[in-house]
Amino acid sequence: MLALVVAAVTGYGTFNEWHGGVSWGPRLLTGVAPMLALGVGMLLQGGGVGWAGGMELAAVAIWGAGISALGAVFDYQSGWLNLWDVGARPEQILWDPHFSVIGAHLRLLDQWRSGRIGLDMYLGSILGFWSWPVFAVALVGIGSAWLGIEFRSRARALGA
Numbered sequence: 001m002l003a004l005v006v007a008a009v010t011g012y013g014t015f016n017e018w019h020g021g022v023s024w025g026p027r028l029l030t031g032v033a034p035m036l037a038l039g040v041g042m043l044l045q046g047g048g049v050g051w052a053g054g055m056e057l058a059a060v061a062i063w064g065a066g067i068s069a070l071g072a073v074f075d076y077q078s079g080w081l082n083l084w085d086v087g088a089r090p091e092q093i094l095w096d097p098h099f100s101v102i103g104a105h106l107r108l109l110d111q112w113r114s115g116r117i118g119l120d121m122y123l124g125s126i127l128g129f130w131s132w133p134v135f136a137v138a139l140v141g142i143g144s145a146w147l148g149i150e151f152r153s154r155a156r157a158l159g160a
Contacts (some may be wrong), residue, residue: 008032070105075111075120079104 008029040057051086056124079101086107097103111117 004035005032067102070102070109073119074105074108076101078108078117078120082107 001126008031076096080105083093083099086099086104088096092099093101108117112119
């Protein structure tokens with residue numbers, strides 16, 4: 001696994017835009033993300049993570065879910081418009097975290113909380129009224145699958 005990750009980082013590191021441009025995360029490394037996830041899964045399964053390590057993994061997971069939620073509830077183009085509104089230059093957008101697209105979406109979140117803007121969900125514009133029921137069913141399905149996997153693994157551990 002490590003060899004695949006090193007090969008991808010080394011190969012993409014030779015590109016002119018090795019950083020993936022001004023996108024949400026390392027878009028060029030999505031091909032090796034499953035390899036990294038396998039490593040985390042093996043670490044958790046083997047019990048090699050103590051309490052502090054588990055808390056760190058939970059914090060990273062919550063951070064990732066929060067960033068993904070920002071990307072889902074605010075249109076990507078609105079983030080760009082926010083960056084132009086605050087006068088960000090292309091090199092600032094690329095290298096300064098304050099002017100990243102994530103920072104722009106955090107500013108949009110603040111504007112939404114203060115009531116100045118509304119949510120701009122793409123799914124809502126496509127499905128209309130049905131977007132929230134579809135979202136709720138998807139969350140219930142994901143939660144049910146997770147609980148099923150968790151209960152089965154605990155039952156196997158108790159039966160073994």
